[in-house]
Each structure stands twice: as C-alpha cells, then as structure tokens.
Amino acid sequence: MRRMSAVAIGVLVATIASAQMKVPQGAPTGKPNGVSVNGGTGSSPILIKPEVQPLPPLSTARRINRVEAIKLAKENKAVYIDVRSEQSFLSGHIRGAISVPHSQLAARFRDIPPGKMIITYCACVEEHTAALTVLELNSHGFKNTAALQGGWKDWVAAGLPTATGTK
Numbered sequence: 313m314r315r316m317s318a319v320a321i322g323v324l325v326a327t328i329a330s331a332q333m334k335v336p337q338g339a340p341t342g343k344p345n346g347v348s349v350n351g352g353t354g355s356s357p358i359l360i361k362p363e364v365q366p367l368p369p370l371s372t373a374r375r376i377n378r379v380e381a382i383k384l385a386k387e388n389k390a391v392y393i394d395v396r397s398e399q400s401f402l403s404g405h406i407r408g409a410i411s412v413p414h415s416q417l418a419a420r421f422r423d424i425p426p427g428k429m430i431i432t433y434c435a436c437v438e439e440h441t442a443a444l445t446v447l448e449l450n451s452h453g454f455k456n457t458a459a460l461q462g463g464w465k466d467w468v469a470a471g472l473p474t475a476t477g478t479k
Contacts, residue, residue: 338367373443376458390429395445407473
C-alpha cells in the first residue's frame with residue numbers, strides 16, 4: 313500500500329512539474345489550458361492550471377497614427393483588425409478591415425493574416441480594447457502590432473473610407 317501511494321505521489325509531482333514548463337506560444341489547440349490529472353477514485357479529472365503571466369500595462373501597447381496606418385495599408389504591408397462587436401462591425405467599419413471581436417480573439421488567431429502589420433481598432437476612449445488586443449497578440453507571438461490612435465470614431469470624423477456589412 314505504501315509503495316502504491318509513493319508511485320501515485322511521484323506521478324502527481326511529475327505531472328505538476330511538466331505543467332509548469334513553458335510551452336511555446338502558438339495558435340490555440342482547442343485543449344484546456346492545463347493538465348488533467350485523474351483523481352484515482354473514478355471521480356472527474358482535476359485540472360491543474362499553469363501560472364498565467366499578467367499582461368503589461370495598457371500604456372505600453374504600441375500605437376500608430378492614421379497617416380502611417382493608411383500608408384502601410386495602401387502598400388499592402390498592414391491589415392486592420394476591428395475588435396468591436398460583430399454588430400458594430402456590420403453597422404460600419406474601416407474599408408478592408410477584418411472583424412475579430414476582442415471576445416473571440418483567442419479562438420480566431422488563424423483569421424489574422426501572417427506577415428503583415430496588425431493594426432487593431434475599437435471605439436473606446438484611448439483605444440483601450442485595441443491596446444489590450446495588441447498586448448494579447450504580442451503574448452501569443454504576434455510582434456508587429458499596433459493600436460490605431462483615435463480608433464473608429466476619429467476615422468469617421470476624418471471622413472476616411474468606411475464600409476458596412478460583411479465586407
């Protein structure tokens with residue numbers, strides 16, 4: 313009985329240690345963020361979550377002004393990502409933007425085109441949601457990202473190209 317307990321403890325310790333190893337960041341796999349350990353009594357598995365690193369302050373998120381953003385988009389070097397709700401996107405968005413609501417970001421990394429600068433925008437004061445999205449993208453390996461200064465409201469106020477509907 314002691315030997316069986318020692319083996320069970322060893323397996324649990326090894327499982328916890330492996331859960332603490334840093335896993336390379338990438339696209340989500342659809343698996344829960346943690347390690348499942350069987351309780352041994354036929355009960356539901358216990359999920360042990362690795363430590364989550366907090367994001368840096370929003371003020372550290374890179375910002376980009378409209379002039380530079382427009383220049384990069386015209387050169388096909390950047391893409392706009394609208395992080396507002398889907399309904400807001402349908403009502404109006406920057407022409408050519410891709411809708412990836414912030415609430416769906418983790419499940420939609422695949423929808424973000426590789427090899428281009430990612431310019432996020434929202435309709436928040438001081439680009440809060442866009443900046444948060446930049447920090448989250450950075451933490452998942454997307455490094456060429458910036459939040460559009462002034463966001464959607466300043467874009468519309470400047471009379472720049474917009475579209476409605478899905479495209």
